[in-house]
Amino acid sequence: MTPARIWRRLRGKPFGRLADLLAGLLMLATSAVGYLYAAKVPGLDPITIWPFWYWTVIFVALGLVFAPLLRWRRATLVVGFALLTGLLLNEEPFYLAREIRYRDRPVRVLPPGDSLRVITLNCGGGNEAPVRDALVLDPDVILLQESPGSRAIDRLLPEGWEHVGRIDTAVLVKGTLSADEHPRWLAHEMHVVRAVPERIGRPITLISTHLVQPSVRTDIWRPFVWHRAAMLRESRTAGVGHLIEQQHRYGDLPVVIGGDFNAGNHDSVLPPLVRNGFRDAFREAGRGWPNTITADYPMERIDYIWVDEHFEALRSLVAYTPHSDHRMVVADIALRQP
Numbered sequence: 001m002t003p004a005r006i007w008r009r010l011r012g013k014p015f016g017r018l019a020d021l022l023a024g025l026l027m028l029a030t031s032a033v034g035y036l037y038a039a040k041v042p043g044l045d046p047i048t049i050w051p052f053w054y055w056t057v058i059f060v061a062l063g064l065v066f067a068p069l070l071r072w073r074r075a076t077l078v079v080g081f082a083l084l085t086g087l088l089l090n091e092e093p094f095y096l097a098r099e100i101r102y103r104d105r106p107v108r109v110l111p112p113g114d115s116l117r118v119i120t121l122n123c124g125g126g127n128e129a130p131v132r133d134a135l136v137l138d139p140d141v142i143l144l145q146e147s148p149g150s151r152a153i154d155r156l157l158p159e160g161w162e163h164v165g166r167i168d169t170a171v172l173v174k175g176t177l178s179a180d181e182h183p184r185w186l187a188h189e190m191h192v193v194r195a196v197p198e199r200i201g202r203p204i205t206l207i208s209t210h211l212v213q214p215s216v217r218t219d220i221w222r223p224f225v226w227h228r229a230a231m232l233r234e235s236r237t238a239g240v241g242h243l244i245e246q247q248h249r250y251g252d253l254p255v256v257i258g259g260d261f262n263a264g265n266h267d268s269v270l271p272p273l274v275r276n277g278f279r280d281a282f283r284e285a286g287r288g289w290p291n292t293i294t295a296d297y298p299m300e301r302i303d304y305i306w307v308d309e310h311f312e313a314l315r316s317l318v319a320y321t322p323h324s325d326h327r328m329v330v331a332d333i334a335l336r337q338p
Contacts, residue, residue, distance in 0.1 A: 022066060023074040027081050030059045034085045042268035045229040046220040051264055051291075051300040056086030091265055091290060091301070099287040115314065115334040116140045116197055118281075120208070120258030120305050124295075124324030126167070128152040133321040134328055140197045142172040143208035143258035143305075160198065165191045169208040169259070174198050177206075180249070189239045190259070194250040200335060204310075205250050209259035211239045211269075236262070236269050244276045247308065254310030254335065260326065264300050278306040281331040285313035292318055292327040305331040312336050 036044055037052050063070070063078035070078065087093055120143040123130045128148035135142075135156070147153070147170040153163050163172040164179045169191040171177065177195040186192075190209035196202065214236065215229040247255045257278065263269050265283075274280075282290055282304065291298035298318070303326055307313060316331040 019070050019074055023070055023078050026059060026062055026066075026078045030055075030082050030085050034089055037089050037266045040266060040268040040271060043230065043233065045214050045233055046217065046225055048266060048268075049214050049216060049229075049264070052089045052266065053086055053092070053299075056082055056090065059085075089266075095282075095286055095288060095290045102287065114200065114337075115332060116199060116256075118256055118258060118305055118331050118333060119143070119319075119328050120145075120260075120303055121321070121328040122146050122210070122260045122303060122324060122326035123148055124326060126152075127323050128156060129323035130321045130328070131156050131172075133319075133323060137319065137330060139330070140174050140199050141195070141206060141256065143206065143256075144170040144172065145208065145210040145260045164193055165208065168210050171195070171206050171208050173206065186242060186246075189242060190246065192246045192249050194253065202335075203250070203253050205247065205253045205255045207243060207246060207255070207257040207259075209239070209243055209257065209261070211236045211260070211262050213262045233269070240269050240272050244272060247276075255308040256311065256333070257306040258304065258329070260303050262302050264302060270304075273306055277308050279308075279313070281305040281307055281313040281333060282316040282318075282329060284316070285331070286316040286318075288317055290318060292329060294325045295320060295322070295327050298327055303327070303329050305329050305333075307331075307333055310336060 033055050036048050059082035060079050063075050063082060067075035117139045118141045119134045119137065119139045121130055121134050122145040125146055126148045131148065146168060147165055149167060153170065153172065157163060157172065161172060161174050162177050163170055164177060165171055166187055171191055171193045173195040175196050175198040177193045179193040182191065190207055192205065192207045194203055195206050212232055212235050214232050215225060217225045219225055243257060289298060290301045292301050292303040293299065311333045314332040314334055316329065318327045319330050320327050
Protein backbone atom coordinates (compact mmCIF):
# COMPACT_ATOMS: atom_id res chain seq x y z
CA MET A 1 0.00 0.00 0.00
CA THR A 2 1.43 3.36 -1.00
CA PRO A 3 1.79 6.27 1.47
CA ALA A 4 -0.83 8.19 -0.50
CA ARG A 5 -3.41 5.42 -0.05
CA ILE A 6 -2.59 5.11 3.65
CA TRP A 7 -3.09 8.87 4.06
CA ARG A 8 -6.44 8.74 2.21
CA ARG A 9 -7.64 5.99 4.56
CA LEU A 10 -6.47 7.91 7.60
CA ARG A 11 -8.60 10.80 6.44
CA GLY A 12 -11.64 8.55 6.33
CA LYS A 13 -14.50 8.51 8.83
CA PRO A 14 -12.64 8.37 12.19
CA PHE A 15 -10.18 11.05 11.13
CA GLY A 16 -12.92 12.94 9.33
CA ARG A 17 -14.73 13.25 12.66
CA LEU A 18 -11.46 14.29 14.27
CA ALA A 19 -11.06 16.96 11.60
CA ASP A 20 -14.60 18.19 12.27
CA LEU A 21 -13.83 18.34 15.99
CA LEU A 22 -10.56 20.19 15.44
CA ALA A 23 -12.20 22.72 13.11
CA GLY A 24 -14.98 23.28 15.63
CA LEU A 25 -12.49 23.78 18.48
CA LEU A 26 -10.45 26.29 16.51
CA MET A 27 -13.54 28.30 15.60
CA LEU A 28 -14.80 28.09 19.20
CA ALA A 29 -11.46 29.35 20.49
CA THR A 30 -11.56 32.22 17.99
CA SER A 31 -15.08 33.10 19.15
CA ALA A 32 -14.13 32.89 22.84
CA VAL A 33 -11.12 35.19 22.50
CA GLY A 34 -13.15 37.52 20.29
CA TYR A 35 -15.81 37.75 23.01
CA LEU A 36 -13.20 38.71 25.61
CA TYR A 37 -12.15 41.63 23.41
CA ALA A 38 -15.63 42.71 22.29
CA ALA A 39 -17.04 42.61 25.83
CA LYS A 40 -13.86 44.18 27.32
CA VAL A 41 -13.79 41.50 30.02
CA PRO A 42 -11.56 42.75 32.87
CA GLY A 43 -8.86 40.82 34.70
CA LEU A 44 -7.47 38.92 31.71
CA ASP A 45 -4.56 41.20 30.81
CA PRO A 46 -2.06 38.44 29.94
CA ILE A 47 -4.46 37.46 27.14
CA THR A 48 -6.21 40.68 26.15
CA ILE A 49 -3.29 43.13 26.43
CA TRP A 50 -2.22 42.21 22.90
CA PRO A 51 -3.96 43.72 19.87
CA PHE A 52 -6.60 41.35 18.52
CA TRP A 53 -4.84 40.96 15.19
CA TYR A 54 -2.19 39.05 17.20
CA TRP A 55 -4.79 36.34 17.84
CA THR A 56 -6.09 36.60 14.29
CA VAL A 57 -2.62 35.70 13.01
CA ILE A 58 -2.37 32.78 15.48
CA PHE A 59 -5.71 31.24 14.47
CA VAL A 60 -5.02 31.73 10.76
CA ALA A 61 -1.63 30.05 11.23
CA LEU A 62 -3.22 27.12 13.10
CA GLY A 63 -5.76 26.70 10.30
CA LEU A 64 -2.94 26.52 7.77
CA VAL A 65 -0.78 24.19 9.90
CA PHE A 66 -3.63 21.71 10.31
CA ALA A 67 -4.82 22.10 6.71
CA PRO A 68 -3.58 18.61 5.66
CA LEU A 69 -5.82 17.04 8.31
CA LEU A 70 -8.71 19.49 7.95
CA ARG A 71 -8.67 19.32 4.14
CA TRP A 72 -9.32 22.41 2.11
CA ARG A 73 -12.99 23.03 2.93
CA ARG A 74 -12.57 22.89 6.70
CA ALA A 75 -9.26 24.76 6.53
CA THR A 76 -10.88 27.48 4.42
CA LEU A 77 -13.73 27.72 6.94
CA VAL A 78 -11.35 28.02 9.91
CA VAL A 79 -9.09 30.58 8.22
CA GLY A 80 -12.03 32.54 6.81
CA PHE A 81 -13.75 32.65 10.21
CA ALA A 82 -10.57 33.94 11.87
CA LEU A 83 -10.14 36.61 9.20
CA LEU A 84 -13.79 37.69 9.43
CA THR A 85 -13.58 37.93 13.23
CA GLY A 86 -10.40 39.96 12.91
CA LEU A 87 -12.03 42.28 10.38
CA LEU A 88 -14.89 42.94 12.79
CA LEU A 89 -12.86 43.36 16.00
CA ASN A 90 -9.68 45.05 14.80
CA GLU A 91 -10.19 48.80 14.55
CA GLU A 92 -7.62 49.44 11.82
CA PRO A 93 -9.94 48.44 8.92
CA PHE A 94 -12.61 50.81 10.23
CA TYR A 95 -10.36 53.87 10.17
CA LEU A 96 -8.79 52.98 6.84
CA ALA A 97 -12.27 52.61 5.33
CA ARG A 98 -13.22 55.97 6.79
CA GLU A 99 -10.13 57.52 5.20
CA ILE A 100 -11.07 56.13 1.80
CA ARG A 101 -14.72 57.14 2.15
CA TYR A 102 -14.10 60.73 3.24
CA ARG A 103 -10.81 61.41 1.46
CA ASP A 104 -12.32 63.99 -0.89
CA ARG A 105 -14.71 65.49 1.64
CA PRO A 106 -13.47 68.83 3.06
CA VAL A 107 -13.03 69.08 6.81
CA ARG A 108 -15.34 71.60 8.41
CA VAL A 109 -13.25 74.38 9.93
CA LEU A 110 -14.72 76.69 12.55
CA PRO A 111 -13.54 80.26 13.14
CA PRO A 112 -10.26 80.61 15.08
CA GLY A 113 -12.11 81.66 18.23
CA ASP A 114 -13.84 78.29 18.48
CA SER A 115 -11.21 75.66 17.65
CA LEU A 116 -7.97 74.21 19.00
CA ARG A 117 -5.27 71.86 17.77
CA VAL A 118 -4.17 69.47 20.52
CA ILE A 119 -1.23 67.05 20.37
CA THR A 120 -0.38 64.29 22.82
CA LEU A 121 3.12 62.86 22.60
CA ASN A 122 5.30 60.43 24.52
CA CYS A 123 8.82 61.77 24.01
CA GLY A 124 10.46 58.36 24.35
CA GLY A 125 12.68 58.66 27.42
CA GLY A 126 13.03 62.43 27.62
CA ASN A 127 14.13 63.22 24.09
CA GLU A 128 13.52 66.88 23.24
CA ALA A 129 13.51 66.42 19.44
CA PRO A 130 9.89 65.10 19.33
CA VAL A 131 8.74 68.39 20.87
CA ARG A 132 10.27 70.24 17.92
CA ASP A 133 8.43 67.89 15.57
CA ALA A 134 5.15 68.63 17.35
CA LEU A 135 5.66 72.41 17.17
CA VAL A 136 5.98 72.20 13.38
CA LEU A 137 2.31 71.15 13.24
CA ASP A 138 1.19 74.52 14.67
CA PRO A 139 -0.61 73.22 17.79
CA ASP A 140 -2.28 75.26 20.54
CA VAL A 141 -1.75 72.59 23.21
CA ILE A 142 0.90 69.89 23.61
CA LEU A 143 0.50 67.21 26.28
CA LEU A 144 3.78 65.42 26.97
CA GLN A 145 4.72 62.15 28.60
CA GLU A 146 8.32 61.19 29.38
CA SER A 147 8.99 64.91 29.07
CA PRO A 148 12.54 66.19 28.42
CA GLY A 149 12.20 68.44 31.47
CA SER A 150 11.57 72.10 32.18
CA ARG A 151 14.95 73.42 31.07
CA ALA A 152 14.79 71.72 27.70
CA ILE A 153 11.22 72.88 27.15
CA ASP A 154 12.23 76.46 28.00
CA ARG A 155 14.78 76.35 25.20
CA LEU A 156 12.35 74.87 22.69
CA LEU A 157 9.18 76.89 23.14
CA PRO A 158 8.59 80.01 21.05
CA GLU A 159 7.47 83.26 22.62
CA GLY A 160 3.90 83.23 23.83
CA TRP A 161 3.99 79.67 25.17
CA GLU A 162 3.83 78.57 28.82
CA HIS A 163 4.39 75.15 30.35
CA VAL A 164 4.25 73.30 33.63
CA GLY A 165 4.93 69.73 34.70
CA ARG A 166 7.39 67.31 36.18
CA ILE A 167 9.84 64.90 34.60
CA ASP A 168 7.18 62.59 33.18
CA THR A 169 4.01 64.52 32.33
CA ALA A 170 3.90 68.14 31.18
CA VAL A 171 1.41 70.57 29.65
CA LEU A 172 2.45 73.16 27.06
CA VAL A 173 0.03 75.91 25.98
CA LYS A 174 0.19 78.74 23.49
CA GLY A 175 -1.40 81.18 25.90
CA THR A 176 -1.45 81.24 29.69
CA LEU A 177 -1.84 78.56 32.33
CA SER A 178 -1.85 78.03 36.08
CA ALA A 179 -1.69 74.91 38.22
CA ASP A 180 -2.20 74.05 41.88
CA GLU A 181 0.40 72.00 43.70
CA HIS A 182 -0.13 68.29 43.05
CA PRO A 183 0.18 65.63 45.76
CA ARG A 184 3.12 63.32 45.14
CA TRP A 185 0.90 60.33 44.29
CA LEU A 186 -1.06 62.37 41.75
CA ALA A 187 1.97 64.05 40.16
CA HIS A 188 3.36 60.59 39.46
CA GLU A 189 0.36 59.86 37.17
CA MET A 190 -0.68 63.17 35.64
CA HIS A 191 -0.51 66.95 35.58
CA VAL A 192 -3.70 69.02 35.66
CA VAL A 193 -3.76 72.72 34.74
CA ARG A 194 -6.14 75.58 34.15
CA ALA A 195 -5.22 77.11 30.79
CA VAL A 196 -6.39 79.92 28.54
CA PRO A 197 -5.25 79.06 25.00
CA GLU A 198 -4.63 82.19 22.94
CA ARG A 199 -6.79 81.00 20.06
CA ILE A 200 -10.04 80.65 22.03
CA GLY A 201 -9.39 83.12 24.85
CA ARG A 202 -11.35 81.26 27.52
CA PRO A 203 -10.30 78.90 30.33
CA ILE A 204 -10.28 75.14 30.00
CA THR A 205 -8.87 72.24 32.01
CA LEU A 206 -6.01 70.28 30.45
CA ILE A 207 -4.72 66.95 31.76
CA SER A 208 -1.62 65.09 30.60
CA THR A 209 -1.38 61.54 31.93
CA HIS A 210 0.83 58.47 31.71
CA LEU A 211 -0.59 55.23 33.09
CA VAL A 212 1.65 52.41 34.23
CA GLN A 213 2.52 49.79 31.64
CA PRO A 214 0.65 46.48 31.95
CA SER A 215 2.25 43.06 32.06
CA VAL A 216 3.36 41.95 28.60
CA ARG A 217 4.68 38.51 29.50
CA THR A 218 3.65 35.63 27.27
CA ASP A 219 4.27 32.74 29.72
CA ILE A 220 0.68 32.90 30.88
CA TRP A 221 0.75 29.41 32.41
CA ARG A 222 2.73 30.80 35.37
CA PRO A 223 0.61 32.03 38.33
CA PHE A 224 2.93 34.92 39.18
CA VAL A 225 2.32 36.41 35.71
CA TRP A 226 -1.39 36.67 36.51
CA HIS A 227 -0.66 38.01 40.00
CA ARG A 228 1.55 40.78 38.65
CA ALA A 229 -0.94 41.58 35.89
CA ALA A 230 -3.68 41.97 38.52
CA MET A 231 -1.52 44.36 40.56
CA LEU A 232 -0.74 46.49 37.52
CA ARG A 233 -4.39 46.51 36.46
CA GLU A 234 -5.39 47.76 39.89
CA SER A 235 -2.91 50.63 39.53
CA ARG A 236 -4.11 51.51 36.03
CA THR A 237 -7.77 51.36 37.05
CA ALA A 238 -7.03 53.67 39.96
CA GLY A 239 -5.24 56.04 37.57
CA VAL A 240 -8.32 56.33 35.35
CA GLY A 241 -10.40 56.94 38.48
CA HIS A 242 -8.09 59.79 39.43
CA LEU A 243 -8.48 61.28 35.95
CA ILE A 244 -12.24 61.30 36.35
CA GLU A 245 -11.95 62.91 39.78
CA GLN A 246 -9.59 65.62 38.51
CA GLN A 247 -11.87 66.79 35.69
CA HIS A 248 -13.51 69.17 38.18
CA ARG A 249 -10.27 70.36 39.82
CA TYR A 250 -10.86 73.85 38.39
CA GLY A 251 -14.64 73.81 38.40
CA ASP A 252 -16.91 72.98 35.50
CA LEU A 253 -14.53 74.05 32.74
CA PRO A 254 -14.31 72.21 29.40
CA VAL A 255 -11.84 69.34 29.77
CA VAL A 256 -9.27 67.78 27.45
CA ILE A 257 -7.29 64.70 28.53
CA GLY A 258 -4.35 63.38 26.55
CA GLY A 259 -1.67 60.86 27.20
CA ASP A 260 -0.10 57.46 27.04
CA PHE A 261 -2.70 55.11 28.53
CA ASN A 262 -0.73 51.92 27.83
CA ALA A 263 -4.08 50.37 26.87
CA GLY A 264 -5.56 49.31 23.56
CA ASN A 265 -9.05 50.39 22.57
CA HIS A 266 -10.36 47.00 23.75
CA ASP A 267 -9.00 47.46 27.29
CA SER A 268 -11.53 47.49 30.15
CA VAL A 269 -9.73 50.37 31.92
CA LEU A 270 -11.05 52.85 29.32
CA PRO A 271 -14.89 52.48 29.48
CA PRO A 272 -15.15 54.45 32.79
CA LEU A 273 -14.02 57.52 30.84
CA VAL A 274 -16.87 57.02 28.37
CA ARG A 275 -19.36 56.48 31.17
CA ASN A 276 -18.29 59.80 32.67
CA GLY A 277 -18.92 61.80 29.51
CA PHE A 278 -15.55 61.64 27.71
CA ARG A 279 -15.19 60.79 24.04
CA ASP A 280 -12.19 59.44 22.17
CA ALA A 281 -11.35 62.16 19.60
CA PHE A 282 -9.84 59.64 17.19
CA ARG A 283 -12.83 57.36 17.45
CA GLU A 284 -15.05 60.32 16.68
CA ALA A 285 -13.10 61.95 13.84
CA GLY A 286 -9.93 59.95 13.17
CA ARG A 287 -8.77 58.88 9.74
CA GLY A 288 -5.90 56.73 8.50
CA TRP A 289 -3.71 54.28 10.40
CA PRO A 290 -4.60 54.71 14.11
CA ASN A 291 -1.76 52.91 15.92
CA THR A 292 0.87 54.81 17.89
CA ILE A 293 3.32 52.21 19.22
CA THR A 294 5.94 51.67 18.03
CA ALA A 295 6.69 54.64 15.77
CA ASP A 296 8.41 52.52 13.12
CA TYR A 297 6.11 49.49 13.47
CA PRO A 298 2.79 50.84 14.81
CA MET A 299 1.00 47.73 16.05
CA GLU A 300 -1.42 49.17 18.60
CA ARG A 301 -3.10 52.41 19.64
CA ILE A 302 -2.28 53.31 23.24
CA ASP A 303 -2.09 57.14 23.03
CA TYR A 304 -5.38 59.05 23.16
CA ILE A 305 -6.99 62.46 23.29
CA TRP A 306 -10.29 62.52 25.19
CA VAL A 307 -12.73 65.45 25.20
CA ASP A 308 -15.82 66.11 27.29
CA GLU A 309 -19.26 67.26 26.14
CA HIS A 310 -18.11 70.86 25.68
CA PHE A 311 -16.00 69.90 22.64
CA GLU A 312 -16.62 68.47 19.20
CA ALA A 313 -13.84 66.56 17.42
CA LEU A 314 -13.39 67.86 13.88
CA ARG A 315 -10.45 65.77 12.73
CA SER A 316 -7.81 63.53 14.25
CA LEU A 317 -4.76 61.76 12.88
CA VAL A 318 -1.59 60.00 13.98
CA ALA A 319 1.66 61.70 12.96
CA TYR A 320 5.10 60.11 12.73
CA THR A 321 8.16 61.39 14.52
CA PRO A 322 11.50 59.61 14.04
CA HIS A 323 12.71 60.77 17.45
CA SER A 324 10.39 58.74 19.70
CA ASP A 325 9.13 55.18 19.96
CA HIS A 326 5.58 56.60 19.94
CA ARG A 327 3.70 58.37 17.19
CA MET A 328 1.88 61.54 18.21
CA VAL A 329 -1.89 61.97 18.16
CA VAL A 330 -3.17 65.24 16.66
CA ALA A 331 -6.76 66.38 17.15
CA ASP A 332 -8.56 69.47 15.92
CA ILE A 333 -11.40 70.14 18.33
CA ALA A 334 -13.98 72.90 18.59
CA LEU A 335 -16.04 74.31 21.44
CA ARG A 336 -19.70 73.51 20.96
CA GLN A 337 -21.97 76.48 20.56
CA PRO A 338 -24.19 77.04 23.63
